[in-house]
Each structure stands twice: as structure tokens, then as C-alpha cells.
Amino acid sequence: MLTVGIAGLGAIGLTLAKALDAGVEGLRLVAVAARDRDKARAAVAGFASPPVVTDVADLAGLADVVVEAAPAAAFEAIVSPAIEAGRIAVVSSVGALLPRMQLVERARETGARIIVPTGALLGLDAVRAAAEGKVESVTLVTRKPPRGLAGAPYLEQHGIDVTTITTPTRVFAGSAREGAIGFPANVNVAAALALAGIEPDRTRLEIWADPTVTRNTHTVTVEADTVRLTMTIENVPSEENPRTGKITPLSLLACLRGLTATLKVGT
Numbered sequence: 001m002l003t004v005g006i007a008g009l010g011a012i013g014l015t016l017a018k019a020l021d022a023g024v025e026g027l028r029l030v031a032v033a034a035r036d037r038d039k040a041r042a043a044v045a046g047f048a049s050p051p052v053v054t055d056v057a058d059l060a061g062l063a064d065v066v067v068e069a070a071p072a073a074a075f076e077a078i079v080s081p082a083i084e085a086g087r088i089a090v091v092s093s094v095g096a097l098l099p100r101m102q103l104v105e106r107a108r109e110t111g112a113r114i115i116v117p118t119g120a121l122l123g124l125d126a127v128r129a130a131a132e133g134k135v136e137s138v139t140l141v142t143r144k145p146p147r148g149l150a151g152a153p154y155l156e157q158h159g160i161d162v163t164t165i166t167t168p169t170r171v172f173a174g175s176a177r178e179g180a181i182g183f184p185a186n187v188n189v190a191a192a193l194a195l196a197g198i199e200p201d202r203t204r205l206e207i208w209a210d211p212t213v214t215r216n217t218h219t220v221t222v223e224a225d226t227v228r229l230t231m232t233i234e235n236v237p238s239e240e241n242p243r244t245g246k247i248t249p250l251s252l253l254a255c256l257r258g259l260t261a262t263l264k265v266g267t
């Protein structure tokens with residue numbers, strides 16, 4: 001049995017918390033933390049086993065597994081204490097990990113683990129397998145309804161107003177590392193892909209603001225010596241946060257199950 005603490009109770013965190021409260025073999029939700037404690041308390045009040053509502057820094061003292069499901073700006077405040085305490089950190093804001101790879105070094109020293117779930121993407125098992133061999137290129141093309149990109153710093157810096165876009169428009173082309181900086185709340189999938197495959201500077205990313213799509217759509221292409229992969233996922237945006245695909249909390253749940261499962265399927 002592993003105990004779980006969740007930081008952030010939004011589209012990902014609250015959905016995951018509810019699923020854990022409904023009962024998952026081998027896992028028990030014991031604590032949650034969010035920006036607004038009263039709101040967090042209200043959110044879990046009706047749970048069958050209400051978790052403790054605490055500060056993000058205290059989760060690691062209460063739980064074996066700390067799930068980060070908060071905005072990227074809170075990443076370090078959530079993940080560092082978990083690493084210092086030697087816990088398992090399961091992270092959602094993967095873009096915030098790229099510029100903080102020293103946390104991985106620190107985890108090596110403390111015995112902690114950092115786990116990046118597949119999240120809103122697909123096929124990281126195949127990308128990791130390919131990366132054991134020689135990979136020539138990895139490309140991600142992301143298309144989102146324009147509202148799923150609104151507010152990104154890159155768009156503001158370049159004076160791009162996505163709300164006025166009426167035809168599919170490529171708003172960014174560059175590396176996964178540059179994309180994670182310019183779109184910290186929108187392309188965690190690019191960061192996860194980069195960590196699964198080749199480096200963030202070699203992983204190519206295109207972002208399209210596309211009024212013709214209703215789903216957050218990601219296409220991954222990998223050229224490797226052993227395989228050619230082309231994979232597309234079309235995510236239904238969640239009601240709480242249209243930037244976040246509804247599959248994301250389910251991916252985290254599947255990932256958590258894998259921590260204790262007797263039968264584990266996939267890489």
C-alpha cells in the first residue's frame with residue numbers, strides 16, 4: 001500500500017483525488033494541498049475518506065507519493081520537499097522540469113524518484129524503446145483550439161492574439177525546450193516527449209492555433225534506426241481547464257496503479 005498526496009486540485013488533481021477516494025487497490029489518498037485551503041477543504045469534504053488539507057511543503061511528510069498537479073510556477077515548491085524526503089514525485093508540469101534537471105541529480109542522492117507520466121500524450125513506451133537505439137528525429141505537432149493557447153507568454157511577447165485567429169495558424173516552431181519556456185501551461189507533452197526520446201534541444205515542436213479542431217491534438221513522428229512511428233492523440237479538453245485534456249488525470253491514475261501493480265503492462 002502506498003499513500004498519496006496531491007498538490008493542486010484542478011482539472012487533473014481533483015479528478016485524480018476523486019478516483020483515488022473511490023478506491024484503488026494499493027493506493028490511499030491521505031493529503032491534498034492547493035492555493036486556497038478553504039476551497040480545497042470544501043472540494044474534499046464529501047469524500048468517503050477526506051484527506052488532510054495541508055501546505056504543499058508538508059505533503060512529503062505525510063505521503064509516499066507526491067503528485068504535482070499545480071501551475072508550473074509552483075513546481076519547485078512542491079517537488080523539492082518530496083525529493084529531499086526521498087519520496088516518489090509524480091509530475092504533471094513537465095515543462096518546469098526541463099530547466100531544473102538538477103532535481104534529478106538530487107533525487108539520485110536522496111533515493112527519491114521522479115516519474116513523468118505519459119499524461120496528455122501517447123506512445124512514450126515506444127519512444128523510450130526507440131531511444132535505446134539510434135533516433136534520428138523526433139517531432140511533435142500540436143493543434144489546439146485557440147482558447148487552449150490563450151495567455152501563453154510567447155504569444156504575448158510576439159503580439160499574437162489567438163482569439164482573432166480564423167484559419168489554422170502555426171504560432172510556434174522551434175525546440176521542445178523553447179516551447180516549454182514560451183508555453184509553460186500548454187505543451188508539457190513536448191517536454192515529456194523530449195525526456196522520453198532525444199534531448200529537448202533536438203526535439204522539434206510546432207504549435208498550431210486551429211479554430212477547425214475541437215480537441216487538443218498531438219501528432220508524434222519518430223525516425224529511428226529500428227522503427228518509424230507516427231502517432232496521433234485527440235484529447236477532449238476538460239471543462240475546468242480547456243488547455244488540459246481529459247485523459248491526463250486518467251494517465252496519472254494509470255501511472256499510480258503501475259507503482260503497486262502485480263501485473264504491469266507497457267514499458
Ligand SMILES: NC(=O)C1=CN([C@@H]2O[C@H](COP(=O)(O)OP(=O)(O)OC[C@H]3O[C@@H](n4cnc5c(N)ncnc54)[C@H](O)[C@@H]3O)[C@@H](O)[C@H]2O)C=CC1
Nearest residue numbers: 008009010011012034035069070074092093119120185244
Ligand atoms: N503532463 C501533461 O500531459 C499535462 C500537464 N498539464 C499541466 O499540469 C498542471 C495542472 O494542470 P490542471 O490541473 O489542468 O490545472 P488547473 O489550473 O485546473 O489546476 C491547478 C490547481 O493548482 C492549484 N494551485 C495554484 N497555485 C498553487 C500553489 N502555489 N500550490 C499548490 N497548488 C496551487 C490551483 O488552486 C488549482 O487547484 C499544469 O501545469 C498543466 O500545464 C496539463 C495537461 C497535460
Ligand SMILES: O=C([O-])CC(=O)C(=O)O
Nearest residue numbers: 120186188189216244245
Ligand atoms: O501538454 C499539455 O500541457 C496539455 C495538452 O496539450 C493536452 O492536454 O492535450
